[in-house]
Amino acid sequence: MTKGARLVVEKNETVAVRSSDDVVRVRQAVRARAIEVGFGIVDQTKLVTAASEIARNTVDYGGGGTLRIEIVREGVRRGVQLTFSDNGPGISDIKAAMTDGYTSGSGLGLGLSGAKRLSNEFSIESAPGKGTTVTLARWKL
Amino acid sequence: MAEIPVLKIGDCLLVSIQVDMHDRLAMELQDDLTNRIVSERARGVMIDISALEVVDSFIGRMLNNIAAMSRVLDAVTVVVGMRPAVAITLVELGLSLTGVRTALNVDKGLDLIRKAIDDQGGAFGRREE
Numbered sequence: 001m002t003k004g005a006r007l008v009v010e011k012n013e014t015v016a017v018r019s020s021d022d023v024v025r026v027r028q029a030v031r032a033r034a035i036e037v038g039f040g041i042v043d044q045t046k047l048v049t050a051a052s053e054i055a056r057n058t059v060d061y062g063g064g065g066t067l068r069i070e071i072v073r074e075g076v077r078r079g080v081q082l083t084f085s086d087n088g089p090g091i092s093d094i095k096a097a098m099t100d101g102y103t104s105g106s107g108l109g110l111g112l113s114g115a116k117r118l119s120n121e122f123s124i125e126s127a128p129g130k131g132t133t134v135t136l137a138r139w140k141l
Numbered sequence: 142m143a144e145i146p147v148l149k150i151g152d153c154l155l156v157s158i159q160v161d162m163h164d165r166l167a168m169e170l171q172d173d174l175t176n177r178i179v180s181e182r183a184r185g186v187m188i189d190i191s192a193l194e195v196v197d198s199f200i201g202r203m204l205n206n207i208a209a210m211s212r213v214l215d216a217v218t219v220v221v222g223m224r225p226a227v228a229i230t231l232v233e234l235g236l237s238l239t240g241v242r243t244a245l246n247v248d249k250g251l252d253l254i255r256k257a258i259d260d261q262g263g264a265f266g267r268r269e270e
Contacts, residue, residue, distance in 0.1 A: 020164040027161060027195055045195060045226040049234060052197040056164070100235055110198045114234035 005075035012071075017055050017084065018064035026055040026067055033069050033080050037140050047080060047138045050115040054084045054134050057111050061104070062086025062132055072137065079120070079139035087131040094124055145170050147177050153185035153254060154178065155247075159192045167203040175210045185254035186211050189247060191222030201236040208241045217257040218242065221250035 015029050016022055030051040034044040051067075058065045065086030072081045091097045098116065103109035112134075116122040119136040126132035145166065148155045154177055156170065174186060186207065190196065196204075208218040219242045223231075231238065242257070244250035 024161050024163045031194070042226045042229055045224075045230045046233065048195050049197050049230045052195060052199075053234075056197070056199060108198050108202055108236070110235045114198060114236070117233050117235065118230065 008073045009081075010071045010073055010078075013069050015067045015069065016064075017058045017067050017086075019059060023052060023055045023059060027052050029067075029069060030080065030082065033071055034138075037071055037078050037080055039080075039138070039140055043138060043140070046118040047082075050118040050136055050138075051082055053111040053115040054082070054136070057134075058084050058086045058088075058132075060107075062088030064088075065131075074139075077139050077141070079137050081121075081135065081137040084134045085131065086133075090128045090130045090132055091124075091126040092128045094126060098124070144173070147173060149177075149181050149183070152181075152183055152258075153187060153251070154181060154183045155187050155189070157189040157192070161194070162200060164199055167200055171203050171206055171210070174207055175214070178211055178214045178216050183216050184258045185251075186216055186218040187247065187250045187254065188218065188220045189222050189250075190220060190227075191224065191246075193227065194224070196223070196227050196231055198234060198236055201231060201234075201238060204238060205240050212240075215261075217254050217261075219244050219250040219253050221245065221247055 015026055017026060027048050031044060031048050034047050055067065063086060065084060068083040070081045072079055096102050098112050100113045101109040115136060120139050121137040123135045145156060145158060154174065178186065204220055211218045221244045223243060242253060244253050
């Protein structure tokens with residue numbers, strides 16, 4: 001996720017993402033870090049909403065997992081990086097999963113694509129049987 | 142976690158969401174409101190989300206569902222008090238809540254419900270009092 005300057009992790013914590021209650025806790029934890037980095041209310045809301053979408057995917061499709069929340073610095077800019085990992089069934093067609101309106105469940109199919117739009121950086125690693133890791137970051141500009 | 146109270150004011154139901162909603166609570170509210178529309182013979186439903194700091198696709202879907210169900214039950218739903226940051230985020234998320242009427246605050250929301258009920262009145266007649 002770096003380009004040029006070295007990515008320094010100033011702080012990190014890990015949160016369990018196993019239940020619907022954990023999704024609420026994820027929102028609160030991410031909000032706290034976003035405030036710590038100095039995000040304005042719109043940036044906070046975008047990051048927290050993106051986190052909520054991916055956290056729900058981790059619970060509903062990944063069978064639960066973890067979130068690592070990091071405050072990162074790259075050169076002069078700081079941001080919050082979120083890494084969601086699960087050991088679920090994985091995604092066979094990432095391209096389809098990233099498409100607006102695509103869902104393998106009963107949702108609106110906006111989770112992944114919407115979270116990507118709400119993030120400055122977004123990547124997803126997954127394969128059938130290998131679980132899924134979603135990494136996203138938002139910078140304080 | 143406590144459930145969300147639904148208040149009856151005249152022929153309207155008022156819900157003010159004051160907690161960060163987990164998904165089960167959102168589903169309960171959806172079911173509760175749908176039942177109350179019928180049992181209270183409500184013509185309007187107002188949902189105040191001014192305290193909500195996040196509306197993600199799940200909560201957005203709940204709002205859409207409530208609006209659709211109340212429409213089928215001959216009631217009008219208005220969502221009021223959305224925070225600017227939430228509105229910006231919802232649109233970027235790709236959720237424009239096309240089926241949901243919105244108003245800036247409770248007063249404007251009540252006006253909208255009243256007007257919608259009056260407009261509908263002629264088409265199928267009013268619900269018996």
